[in-house]
Amino acid sequence: MTEHLVETKGLTKRYGERVAVEDLALTVRRGEVYGFLGPNGAGKTTTLKILLGLVRPTSGTATVLGAAPGSAKSLAGTGMLVESPAFYPYLSGRDNLRVLAQYCRIPATRVTEVLEIVGLSARAGDRFASYSLGMKQRLGVAAALLKDPVLLVLDEPTNGLDPAGMADMRALIRRLGGDGKTVLLSSHMLGEVQQVCDRVGVISGGRLLREGTVDELRGQGAVRVTVEPLDEAATIARRLLGEDRVTIEDQSLVLDTDQDDAARINRELVLAGLTVRALGWNERSLEEIFLEMTSEERRFATAGAGSGV
């Protein structure tokens, strides 16, 4: 049976009339990199804060590492970087980590280790205030790693980084996932999630819209064939695949089938004397799926606002 390190049921957080998180049910399995995807203001950070015990839910339940959020047991195995990295500007990077290490009873040798992991050893003695944004973010990840946690909660860790810094951060997250750590990564960057995550939960307006692997969310792709004459090709394709699996878009056939069928269809079209100019796999990106899902949510919200709800 798959072990769930994070599990929420009916999780809801209201601030007065405003609903930040609504009836959220998500699961993070041991050893996976879970992408928590949603536009800004979707409720990602509020959810993460509930999971860390910083914010209490209005209703619903959550367990983290089998215990209540914020309990000593759940925090002992959880490392976190929520929102921007928060440190004391007058302390050095090393001293900032020493403060946290003392709070969680971790030997000072671990501070040196995590500084090494994130590549900050050379600047560890400098004041935090003098760090670049990328260095601050890396120090935040170092702090999250201090406890050698089972679960890492990272809230938009590439925020504000330059392309090289983003690539470094993603490589680090992939490496941590490869090392067996479970990572809960919140992001509004689709490419990032697609690159590093095993499973994804899409949140918008405080509600979880879908949860699954990237492939599951993308669904099955389609074969796009540019062929002449188009009508005759459509007839052949419909005979082979069925009426409802063939559509015509932008002067091409779009066939709802898998890549293995592509060669067979190509052969049949050529044998029928048609001219096949191009044949390719038409895969929907996570971005398209995401926009599709969240646009429905936005339409719903707009309609609600319009009707005075």
Place this chain on the structure above:
Amino acid sequence: MLVGFAAEVLKLRKRPAVWMIVAVWIMLAVVFGYLFPYLAYRSATGPKAALGKQALVQALPADLVGTAVQGFPLFAGALAMLLGVLATGGEYGWNTMKALLTQGPGRVSVVAGKALALVSLMLLVVLTSFAVDALCSVVTASITDSAMDWPGVSDLVRGIAGGWLIVTMWCLGGAFLGIAFRGTALAAGIGLVWALAIENLLRVFSSIVSGLDTVQKYLPGTNAGALAAALGSPTQSAPGGTPGVTTAVGGTQAGITLALYIVLFAVAASVLVKRRDIA
């Protein structure tokens, strides 16, 4: 609690603002406790000579306790409050509170570690203040050829304990305000206005407004001033007396009231941190 204590000590020790405030504290104590009385003694002539001599007496070793604690109810108290505000309010300003609370020791332990570190800092500053004041009194006695009589050990211990009680009360009051207002600016502003202005105004009106006299006997500033008076500091009504030092209540009641305020501020701060969400 001790785990948080070590971390809090590290933060206080390395924070430049803490050193600056302590330096100002000591400097003010020296200037108003020793330099100005000495200058008054040197420059007072004619009918003012008696006042000059009286000022000098306060700067001699025999009056060490009264002189050392005379500034605690007001200016040193305000600085102690500022230290408390910075220690807790800064955590919200830098958003570091969430980092502390997710390390695992528990919310009350975090507050307890912080309170213990501040209480220790106050003891250290009071001891330093007494040591510097003692040195200044020796210098004053030497250059004025005055007697070098020292207060008894029990008086000295009582003075240090009383002084520590006064500034600890203000410091934890500031720490509570920093948590209550989740920042430094508003907490420092309200705290300082209370300590430096409002209580003095209440004292002025207490003789006129019915019931106010009773209320002010339980206020923190009044009790801080009363404890300083009980330890030998000149009251504000006496010639050359110290602002904020009064005899509104007795020393024992003042000591007990200040101790209760310390407990109240620590408990209230813990309750707030335990119950509130960290935004």
